[in-house]
Amino acid sequence: MAVITTVLVIASSLTAYGAYHDIYGNINQETIDTDAMGERPEKIEGVINILMTGSDVRSGANAEYGGDDIEGERPDTIIIAHISPDHGATLVNLPRDSLLQLPACSPIDDKEGYAAHQGVINSTVAFGGMQCLWKTVEELTGIRLDHFVSVDFTGFIEVVEALGGVEMCIPEPISDPKAHLELDAGQQVLDGEQSLGYVRSRYGQGDGSDLSRIKRQQDFMGAMLRKATSSEILASPANLHDFLGSVTDSITTDDELTLERMVDIAITMRETKMSDIRFITVPNGLHPDNENRVAWSEPDASQLFAAIAADKDLSSSDDEDGESDDSGNDDSGDSSEDDTATVEPAVVSVEVINGEGTPGLASDVGSQLTERGFQVVGAANPQGTVPEQTTVYYGTGHQNHAQTLADELATATTAEDPTLGSTVKLVISNDWNGLSESEEAVLPDSTESKTAEKQTNACS
Structure with a gap:
């Protein structure tokens, strides 16, 4: 959220570049050794892929949001932000509870690393650092990453406060002591603490799953983007300066994400509208070995990642229900059917x-x-x-x-x-000439997509 809102704001105010150069010094940065990752996915010219995480680190100012029993840093939110010069921005959520075959990660700094094994994706940071998560996401998705951005609890609050709060529709009253959240129903502006509680809350809303929480987070991100790019922020140099100051003071990035690089991203997104920013969750279902964990549905997940890696146009999926049977398939493959009938x-x-x-x-x-x-x-x-x-x-x-x-x-x-x-x-045989030219990407039926244009459960 932080980097997308930042580049959109900068895109609308590139003339103020010099005035904000000093703000860049606020950013915490970390070195990622991509050379140590071995063979990596292909780079697509002009495309930028950013690994975005919401950190649950409980040290320092974040200590009040959890106890000491939390083992290491395990991101609450993992997103691939795909920024295309031709197709806008697509933010793909990778559920934190995804149980996957994780590649090996070497020890780094104070992280012990581990051998290849089946594990939950958000454990990678605790035992291998951000470099391990970066490598893991690249290997599992085939999408080449260019940068990472991470924001913690207190940083998230500061960004929301700098925006003057974020307006959301709350369909039903919420009471979630674990997330420190009590809200009445109705349209309202959430302050920083309330916003943090809202995007973290699981058990006081919906079915209590991380997947339903992801849907609410996507709605919130859309509302946050709309507020950050509103005239209220852009028209006021003071508001703009405060917002960018809060963002840069609240995030950690790789050391290659320089201010100049941010401006490059901003230029790429100058013409981006809210309808060009879409949110997608990787197709998934319950893991067959553990009903409390998530498995990525195949071949749907691979099809989605391949479309993003090749920078295909995904707009045909926007604001569709995307809900089908759990397999994402139909029954057209029954071998008892007419052998001339079309199959998928x-x-x-x-x-x-x-x-x-x-x-x-x-x-x-x-x-x-x-x-x-x-x-x-x-x-x-x-x-x-x-x-x-x-x-x-x-x-x-x-x-x-x-x-x-x-x-x-x-x-x-x-x-x-x-x-x-x-x-x-x-x-x-020797006449082989490859696969036929594919049509524009058509996402699998199980892929749900929404844009930043509006909240899906708005009160009006």
Whole structure:
């Protein structure tokens, strides 16, 4: 929130750049050694991806918001802010309770690091620092990060106070002692303490889950952005100076996020409207091994990350319900259906065979097909004769599965192989010319999206 509001404000007041240069010195900065991360996702020219976290550190002025039994820093909020020169800004929430296969992180400073294991994503900072979270997010999403911004409890309060509060609709009275929050229902302006309680509250609102809290946080971020870019802030040099001072005094960033870099981001966002800023939560469901944890739904999550990594236009998903069955799939893949009926990629199981000879080609093609929603079950070299033309082989009754895959390839034919079951086999030959050009990104049905233009549960 802090960096997005800051760049939007700076974007509206670039002539005041010199006046605010001294404010930049307030920012706490940390070095991130990206060279130590090994191979990283590809950089897209002009695109900026910022890892944003709401820190729950309980030391110093933050001590009153929790006890000493909290083990290390575990971010309450984890967001990838994707800033595009062509498509505005997309903020993707990664639920803090996501139970995932975490890559290994080396010890750093006072952090002990750990071996690769299954763990909760917000534990990475406690045991590996911000560098570990950065590496983890890049490896799990395939999105290259450029910067990070973190704000703690007291910093959040100061930013809200500098805005003069944030107006929100409270649909029902809230009583949540754990979040130090008591609110009446109705449209009202929340001060800093109330705002912190509102975005932290779980058990006094909704179903008590982190996922419902994320939805409220997205509404709050939209309201905060609208207030920060309002004429009330922009028209007053004093208000603008106080706001930027509070923001920069309240955040920690990587040491590459200089004031000059912030201005670059501001220039990228100069024409950005509230309708161009969207909030998305990674598709998810209950973890099969732990009902108190979240699992990212596949292939939907990979499809979302691939669209963001490639800077696709996601606006078609804005303000849609996005709610479907938990799997994000339909039942069109039932093998008892007519074998000429259209099926979705999500129900097509594919084995990729590299008959063209380029090392690693089958694996690369498999990754591309996964990004397009197919279920890739294996990649291998051929055993036997390779056809002259790239061919999708299918078992009896699965011609529709083969055709769905062939339609995604620049050059391919289909052929029946009665020895195959429900999995189709793509055999790449010397005529291979890659996948066909994909249409603009269409997000999976399970992806929920909203813009910063308005609060979804407004009182009016």
